[in-house]
Amino acid sequence: MSRIAVFFVLVLFSCQGQSTNKAQQKTDTVDAKIIVPKNNTVSCEQVITQLVKSSNAIAFSQFGNTLVQVAVAYLGPEKLTIKLYVINDISENPSEKRLVEHAVGWLEFHQKTGQLLDITNDPDNSLTLRYDKRIAQEHDLSSLCYSKATIVKTGSGYALRDVMLVKDIKFNGKLDRFFTRSDFEKVFGRPDSIQLLKDEAPCVTIFDTEAPDDKYLYKSGSRFETSGDSVAVEDFWFLNGNFISYNGIRIDANTTIEDIQQLFPTAVNERQGMDKAGKLWVIRLREDNEGIVDGHIRMYFKDGKAQSIHWWSPC
Structure with missing residues (x-):
């Protein structure tokens, strides 16, 4: 009889444990916004794009999250400069498209501090943005973005976005x-x-x-x-x-x-x-x-x- 009682107690605790685990998994799923999986095929641009898309950048409120595209414009020793742009058709002939990029925002991501700044309106008075910080935590951006990148030396006075081809x-x-x-x-x-x-x-x-x-x-x-x-x-x-x-x-x-x-x-x-x-x-x-x-x-x-x-x- 005592053996039967012990068996039922073990079964009871087992069921409660499974229920607790399922509840915890459900809570984690609900709380999570965007979590980029770790893998070796993801690129710097992909991670930065998801990081920026999770932010409250000014351009998104003006043009919408879907239309605005993201590009890494400059890799510096301390920060990434990010261009936000939309693609417009400027052709006067409906049958011939002339697609051009039009910059609608500029951001800076400081990896050491984790700050994402919006410098679109005034680089001297930037706006600190909110974003899903788990995206950056899931990846080694130093390895992804800087291992093969040509980094402009501090004090050079130029960034890639300062190029007029x-x-x-x-x-x-x-x-x-x-x-x-x-x-x-x-x-x-x-x-x-x-x-x-x-x-x-x-x-x-x-x-x-x-x-x-x-x-x-x-x-x-x-x-x-x-x-x-x-x-x-x-x-x-x-x-x-x-x-x-x-x-x-x-x-x-x-x-x-x-x-x-x-x-x-x-x-x-x-x-x-x-x-x-x-x-x-x-x-x-x-x-x-x-x-x-x-x-x-x-x-x-x-x-x-x-x-x-x-x-x-x-x-």
């Missing part, structure tokens, strides 16, 4: 940086004036030919260098309706420095005053992702609006 620029929406003399006249008309390079004596030239008949063409404040029939932009002013199209985004005399901050937030944040009064600002943009080119592109602003861009090279 020449292939993405269209002058007046039609011309690349290099074109022919006939293309120049079709788009800009006849030059206002012409000067021989040897008379201007520049310390560096674009074509680097030192030919005696190389010239500068001047038009509406802009300066173009020629070599034979080839023409290249050196200075381009947003005067008389002239503009550039960058990745489908128009930049002209009405473009504000706040507009440019959406494209190049670090460069705008690190802008330099070019006179004592601080009325003329300049930002510096790299020409390549690898940092091979010594020069850079300078974009000037007057009274808070874009004035011109200039290709600068060291002598």
Whole structure:
């Protein structure tokens, strides 16, 4: 009889244990939001995307969590810079799509502190975001994101998002940086004036030919260098309706420095005053992702609006 009693007691405790375990599992399932499983195939971009998607970033309230896409724009020694963007069709012809990326937000993830900051509106006064911290805890981001990444040295002054690739620029929406003399006249008309390079004596030239008949063409404040029939932009002013199209985004005399901050937030944040009064600002943009080119592109602003861009090279 005593053996039977002991048997029933063991069965009772066993059932209660199973019930407790099931209840605990149910509670864990309900409380969990997003848990990224550990595996060796997940990428840095995938983890960061899920981490950001679990946050309260400003862009999500404006454009929706579904439309906004996430990309790691810069891997630094202490932080990841994250671009939030949407894809728009800018084509005027319904049968031919022209899809371009449009940045709608910028975030920074500081791995040591675990802070996720929204720097979209003001990099100097960032907004600390909430996010599901278990996503970062489930993965070694140092290994995922930095093991094979090229890290920009602290103090270099540039981030990958500060790059303005020449292939993405269209002058007046039609011309690349290099074109022919006939293309120049079709788009800009006849030059206002012409000067021989040897008379201007520049310390560096674009074509680097030192030919005696190389010239500068001047038009509406802009300066173009020629070599034979080839023409290249050196200075381009947003005067008389002239503009550039960058990745489908128009930049002209009405473009504000706040507009440019959406494209190049670090460069705008690190802008330099070019006179004592601080009325003329300049930002510096790299020409390549690898940092091979010594020069850079300078974009000037007057009274808070874009004035011109200039290709600068060291002598």
